[in-house]
Amino acid sequence: MVLVFDMDDTLYEEAAYVRSGFMAVAESLSPTLGKSAKLLAGEMMELFQQLGRGKVFDSLLGRYGKVSRRLVQQCVSCYRLHEPEIQLHQAGSNCLHRFRHLPLYVVTDGNKKAQAAKVRALDLESKVEKVFITHRYGLRHAKPSPHCFRIIQKLERVPASRILYVGDNPAKDFVGIRPHGFRTLRVLTGPHSMAKARPGHDAEFHVNSLNELTSEFLKQLE
Secondary structure (H helix, E strand, O other), rough: OEEEEEEOOOEOOOOHHHHHHEEEHHHHHHHHHHHHHHHHHHHHHHHHHHHHOHHHHHHHHHOOOOOOOHHHHHHHHHHHHOOOOOOOOOHHHHHHHHHHOOHHHHHHHHOHHHHHHHHHOOOOOOOOOOOHHHHHHHHOOOOOHHHHHHHHHHHHOOHHHHHHHEEEEOOOOOOHHHOOEEEEEEEEEHOOOOOOOOOOOOOOEEEOOOOOHHHHHHHHHO
């Protein structure tokens, strides 16, 4: 069996990346706004919880009368390009170690530079055969496209039924690959844990934690 993992909120908590990014932005803004980085990072987290990701920087700068396209773009670049302080959560680390004898891959969406920084911080390239950042292949090949999974299938020379994708987001992780015969497992953790999947979008199997992904579980797929 070949195991393929999503990265964000599957192998580590993306909230940790958000906190890390906001602190990096806060440190860059501190001299301009005349406030401590700790205070600014806290304000950004509050805005994130209220507004979501898209309006945090505009709203923060607006509070201090400093909003401008240039400064917002500076914040976005700082956030995406910072070297994050993140680590695999314990269940993710244990899972990769438990199945180190199997072919392991990662398929992840997102900004190429930001995702690459996460991969470095998590040291994933030393733990898996290859990390596929889908946006490197063009936006049309981002999930739910099966493009990167087909590449893995060719590399491993196995039928799709011998490849299990482990993800957390039923909006995009599984719907594009299930019709091609790939096996799918949804981990009910993170912000999508309670999400109700649209018809045809959910995974074939569910677990509450990667700790439940065991050799015995894989045997039922054979």
